[in-house]
Amino acid sequence: MATRPMTEAAFFVLAALAGRPCHGYGIVNEVKELSQGRVHLRVGTLYGVLDRLVTDGLVELDREEVQQGRLRRYYRLTDSGGRALAEEADRQAANARAATERLGVWRPAVGGAA
Numbered sequence: 001m002a003t004r005p006m007t008e009a010a011f012f013v014l015a016a017l018a019g020r021p022c023h024g025y026g027i028v029n030e031v032k033e034l035s036q037g038r039v040h041l042r043v044g045t046l047y048g049v050l051d052r053l054v055t056d057g058l059v060e061l062d063r064e065e066v067q068q069g070r071l072r073r074y075y076r077l078t079d080s081g082g083r084a085l086a087e088e089a090d091r092q093a094a095n096a097r098a099a100t101e102r103l104g105v106w107r108p109a110v111g112g113a114a
Contacts, residue, residue, distance in 0.1 A: 014085040021062035021076040
């Protein structure tokens with residue numbers, strides 16, 4: 001079965017859940033912190049990503065709690081999710097190493113030509 005490429009949002013949601021189970025608002029804040037503010041998840045985007053990750057078996061429902069009259073769902077990383085996150089982190093690191101090596105020998109064009 002071919003797997004679809006991991007989006008940046010999915011990568012950071014998995015990373016946010018690697019530490020502990022978390023609810024939606026907590027995931028949004030963790031993603032913002034982990035990405036150093038580069039990734040801002042909206043609620044609709046977050047739950048679309050979570051639904052896809054649950055369907056793919058990478059994340060599962062941990063528990064549900066009622067707080068201040070509202071249902072709060074906590075999600076956790078599955079073993080498959082941890083493996084997928086590790087593989088994606090390795091892939092991204094390899095890409096960064098390849099680019100860094102090339103940049104080590106790159107010389108900008110003389111005279112500002114593109």
